[in-house]
Amino acid sequence: xxxxxxxxxxxxxxxxxxxxxxxxxxxxxxxxxxxxxxxxxxxxxxxxxxxxxxxxxxxxxxxxxxxx
Amino acid sequence: xxxxxxxxxxxxxxxxxxxxxxxxxxxxxxxxxxxxxxxxxxxxxxxxxxxxxxxxxxxxxxxxxxxxxxxxxxxxxxxxxxxxxxxxxxxxxxxxxxxxxxxxxxxxxxxxxxxxxxxxxxxxxxxxxxxxxxxxxxxxxxxxxxxxxxxxxxxxxxxxxxxxxxxxxxxxxxxxxxxxxxxxxxxxxxxxxxxxxxxxxxxxxxxxxxxxxxxxxxxxxxxxxxxxxxxxxxxxxxxxxxxxxxxxxxxxxxxxxxxxxxx
Numbered sequence: 001x002x003x004x005x006x007x008x009x010x011x012x013x014x015x016x017x018x019x020x021x022x023x024x025x026x027x028x029x030x031x032x033x034x035x036x037x038x039x040x041x042x043x044x045x046x047x048x049x050x051x052x053x054x055x056x057x058x059x060x061x062x063x064x065x066x067x068x
Numbered sequence: 069x070x071x072x073x074x075x076x077x078x079x080x081x082x083x084x085x086x087x088x089x090x091x092x093x094x095x096x097x098x099x100x101x102x103x104x105x106x107x108x109x110x111x112x113x114x115x116x117x118x119x120x121x122x123x124x125x126x127x128x129x130x131x132x133x134x135x136x137x138x139x140x141x142x143x144x145x146x147x148x149x150x151x152x153x154x155x156x157x158x159x160x161x162x163x164x165x166x167x168x169x170x171x172x173x174x175x176x177x178x179x180x181x182x183x184x185x186x187x188x189x190x191x192x193x194x195x196x197x198x199x200x201x202x203x204x205x206x207x208x209x210x211x212x213x214x215x216x217x218x219x220x221x222x223x224x225x226x227x228x229x230x231x232x233x234x235x236x237x238x239x240x241x242x243x244x245x246x247x248x249x250x251x252x253x254x255x256x257x258x259x260x261x262x263x264x265x266x267x268x269x270x271x272x273x274x275x276x277x278x279x280x281x282x283x284x285x286x287x288x289x290x291x292x293x294x295x296x297x298x299x300x301x302x303x304x305x306x307x308x309x310x311x312x313x314x315x316x317x318x319x320x321x322x323x324x325x326x327x328x329x330x331x
């Protein structure tokens with residue numbers, strides 16, 4: 001299977017996923033309360049499956065943690 | 069008597085809160101303790117932060133799952149750690165997309181040592197985010213002019229600091245807080261610097277609508293007991309405010325009758 005090189009949360013990764021939904025599944029993050037930016041643009045949840053990934057993409061995946 | 073001053077409540081962002089204690093979720097030993105302390109506090113609003121998922125070791129545990137059975141709990145995501153307008157806006161938008169509603173604690177830090185907010189950028193962030201449908205709760209210095217500008221920018225409440233974040237120093241300038249309370253048309257929530265229940269009570273006695281505290285509870289030796297103490301302090305302060313304190317006098321005034329003394 002082919003893979004593409006992307007940056008996720010500042011780390012370089014080779015991933016097989018071709019869209020955001022598949023990426024979350026590949027990272028074992030499916031079904032979690034999180035939010036995603038692709039190249040600094042917010043990706044609405046309903047567009048996870050249609051948002052395609054390309055070589056060199058920069059992805060941020062965030063969640064809620066303890067804070068004041 | 070109910071759990072607060074007899075049906076007394078405040079409203080912000082279209083929601084009504086019967087608890088005037090808002091808590092944070094940082095600095096606890098674990099999520100179980102966060103949950104226990106939150107339950108003990110009686111809080112109906114809790115702040116959370118937005119951070120990157122560790123993709124090499126994604127923890128299975130979720131803070132929000134631990135808090136899911138706390139009654140009537142509104143999640144208030146913060147933009148803590150942001151030093152620029154752009155990062156603040158991105159963080160707020162990400163938080164909303166993660167699906168906990170439209171509330172955001174707007175925090176743009178201007179100084180690393182004091183963690184004082186950059187008020188100008190905070191006001192601007194409130195303007196932009198309010199236009200995008202957020203209910204903004206800006207963390208600001210205790211400056212009445214800044215508080216007014218936040219209101220004009222559409223803020224749902226204003227959150228002046230009592231003292232630096234995490235310092236536990238208590239209310240440092242009660243005159244500024246009184247000016248803010250006097251003029252405010254939105255709830256005034258004292259945020260940051262509360263160290264003990266007596267600090268919290270003081271803020272409420274002066275007429276603050278609520279207080280937000282994290283470290284004072286989480287960094288206590290027994291956070292769950294301190295959460296109960298903070299709840300009691302907030303309720304005492306609120307009741308004292310409603311009751312109206314006695315006037316201060318320069319000299320003594322005997323409490324027992326002056327007449328009928330034995331001879």
